[in-house]
Amino acid sequence: MPTALIIGASRGIGHELARQYRADGWRVIATARKQPDLDELAQLGAEPVALNVTNPESIAGLGWKLDDESIDAAWLVAGLYGPRHDGFPTQDEFDAVMHTNVLAAMRLLPIVAPLVAVRRGKLGVLSSRMGSIGGRGHGNASLYRASKAALNSVLRDTALAFGPHGATCIAFHPGWVQTDMGGSAADIPVDQSVRDLRATLAKAQPDANGTFLDHDGTPIPW
Numbered sequence: 001m002p003t004a005l006i007i008g009a010s011r012g013i014g015h016e017l018a019r020q021y022r023a024d025g026w027r028v029i030a031t032a033r034k035q036p037d038l039d040e041l042a043q044l045g046a047e048p049v050a051l052n053v054t055n056p057e058s059i060a061g062l063g064w065k066l067d068d069e070s071i072d073a074a075w076l077v078a079g080l081y082g083p084r085h086d087g088f089p090t091q092d093e094f095d096a097v098m099h100t101n102v103l104a105a106m107r108l109l110p111i112v113a114p115l116v117a118v119r120r121g122k123l124g125v126l127s128s129r130m131g132s133i134g135g136r137g138h139g140n141a142s143l144y145r146a147s148k149a150a151l152n153s154v155l156r157d158t159a160l161a162f163g164p165h166g167a168t169c170i171a172f173h174p175g176w177v178q179t180d181m182g183g184s185a186a187d188i189p190v191d192q193s194v195r196d197l198r199a200t201l202a203k204a205q206p207d208a209n210g211t212f213l214d215h216d217g218t219p220i221p222w
């Protein structure tokens with residue numbers, strides 16, 4: 001039975017990833033930071049692990065729990081949009097978004113990628129088209145955009161480090177998705193985004209290592 005790891009599975013895209021992999025008969029290790037969400041993931045048949053991605057001890061605990069595991073498909077989903085205003089971010093806003101979207105990835109991916117490499121598996125990181133510099137047409141939500149551009153940089157470094165050992169590491173835009181973050185006016189329902197993300201990751205070959213893809217597999221400029 002293949003194993004999926006979903007980091008940030010309490011709601012939205014992460015929760016739907018956990019639900020769909022379980023429905024397909026996968027073993028699913030899924031993280032959340034609140035007990036009711038962990039209980040709900042257990043109800044789904046997932047193996048819940050408590051994780052706050054901004055807490056180093058919590059990340060160390062995940063590393064300890066994953067010791068000896070090997071993973072076919074890993075997804076780093078947890079993310080924060082941050083301020084909706086377009087003024088300067090406050091220090092607290094900056095720290096919260098960069099910590100959640102960038103520093104957490106720098107700490108988590110070196111733990112997760114080797115476990116993926118063992119299985120010659122795939123690792124998907126939920127970035128955003130808003131992080132693309134080459135494809136940028138708007139300057140709103142500057143802090144979120146900067147955080148996803150930095151996350152893309154972390155993903156490229158992870159791909160360079162662990163691709164040669166067998167992990168295929170990809171940054172994804174999930175579409176504009178109807179979740180708490182995307183809002184109800186978004187383009188696509190979460191189940192459709194996640195079906196596409198899973199299918200694109202599943203058919204990715206090793207030469208996709210270090211790429212930035214839309215949910216349907218279309219390349220996005222860095």
Ligand SMILES: NC(=O)c1ccc[n+]([C@@H]2O[C@H](COP(=O)([O-])OP(=O)(O)OC[C@H]3O[C@@H](n4cnc5c(N)ncnc54)[C@H](OP(=O)(O)O)[C@@H]3O)[C@@H](O)[C@H]2O)c1
Nearest residue numbers: 010011012013052053078079126128176177179180181182
């Ligand atoms: N929705 C979109 O249109 C869209 C578009 C482009 C990219 N994305 C990206 O896709 C990912 C998922 O988005 P979504 O729409 O599903 O977002 P969402 O509905 O707002 O859910 C965010 C998830 O991140 C988790 N999270 C946030 N901070 C955390 C922390 N410190 N520790 C652990 N978990 C934490 C949340 O957990 P709690 O429930 O505990 O808060 C929740 O599971 C994000 O990285 C987002 O930037 C989304």
